[in-house]
Amino acid sequence: MTQVIVVGAGLAGLAAARRLVGADVDVVVLEARDRVGGRVEGGTLADGTPVELGGQWLGPTQDRMYALVEELGLETFRTYNDEGQLLLDLLGIQSRMSARRGALPRMSPVALADLAQGMYRFQRLARRIRLDQPWRSRDADALDAQTFHSWIHRTLRTATGRAYFHVACEAIWAAEPGDLSLLHALFYAQSGTDLETLISVDRGAQQDRVVGGSVRLAEAMADRLGDRVRLGSPVRRIEHDGSGVRVECRDGTTYDGSHVVVTLPPTLAGRLEYAPVLPSWRDQLTQRLPAGSVVKVFARYDEPFWRAEGLNGQAASDRGPVKVTFDSSPPEGRPGVLMGFLEGREARQWARRPETERREAVLECFARYFGARAATPVEYLERDWMAEEFTRGCYGAHFTPGVWTSYGEAWREPVGRIHWAGAECSPVWNGYMEGAVRSGEEVALRLVTEAASGEVAGGPR
Structure with a gap:
């Protein structure tokens, strides 16, 4: 019998599993997608240039992320910023x-x-x-x-x-x-x-990027976990009682364990079946934590021409649909890659439009910021995070009015043998990759402490 079952192979789930395995706790990680990373996803442009379709940046005081980069033998580089x-x-x-x-x-x-x-x-x-x-x-x-x-x-x-x-x-x-x-x-x-x-970028949350993309962190952790990570295994149901848990996937496969760590975004965690059902205060909380609305877009050019014009590729505007842009070119500087966000109301409205119309509107914004040359990229790529079945929105969940004071007690509190982890569960760097890693490691530490007292081993169901 597996001791701990982790639902989700994003940064929180992988960080939790890594810590548990390091403490000799038997673990299996169930991931719905055919890849690891969750809201961290790598993409590749037609010329082979890597881009971050999901979580992208690291910044000062994100100590666990920088330590993880070093532990996994990866490197960071500065976001193009101060030069323009x-x-x-x-x-x-x-x-x-x-x-x-x-x-x-x-x-x-x-x-x-x-x-x-x-x-x-x-x-x-x-x-x-x-x-x-x-x-x-x-x-x-x-x-x-x-x-x-x-x-x-x-x-x-x-x-x-x-x-x-x-x-x-x-x-x-x-x-x-x-x-x-x-x-x-x-x-x-x-x-x-x-x-x-x-x-901010300079001394801020957008200061650094991982060479090759932030998804390399997830991939490196998953590689070290080996066959403990099961891809293509969307969880449907969690049964739990005083003796252990049983986790059932959509294909009928079941896994028995003593504890389960659910690392899904809150709204998706609330869509799983639980037997017995979750306490009302926990279920009501997940009903009130919607995900953000965002479409992330990229345009590739032969070179980052805006740099020669004294610009750093960053724009901030109150006119959409793209109101914020960044230079997402690789560390060697070529090709030039502009990245932009459609967020909030703009994302909700434009997600319902055909991609051709969305692309035209995006490139009009790029041209307004950086000149006519920005209207004719070599390649265009986008990721609508609202449309992703196992995400349903980014960057993270937000608390609507009245939720913290009505349901805050349920925020991170386990329900019996069900524990919660994820970017939304961290008091420090909540909603960021740093928060996800911290949350996963903190839950793992709690379980290891319980294991030391003999509580995690449990018995067969």
């Missing part, structure tokens, strides 16, 4: 600014002062939040009863300041400010150090 300027396109006015952290956008003095006071107030509130128990933070009820949108429009006085926060919200959560509670926005920013870190 960022293009800011707000309220129909384009300007360039230094991409270095702390640089000020070219706005009117009134708009700059408004943005500065808005950032200060947000950060002051965020420092109050308890990362381990956000619902117990000071004024949590009041913060959770309002949306991020209502706070933005009450706090920011200028159209430019409001537009800046709206774009930041879409870029961080792939959601609209009205989709998430203010408490969640504050928690999430504090979880990743602060709001400026989340939106």
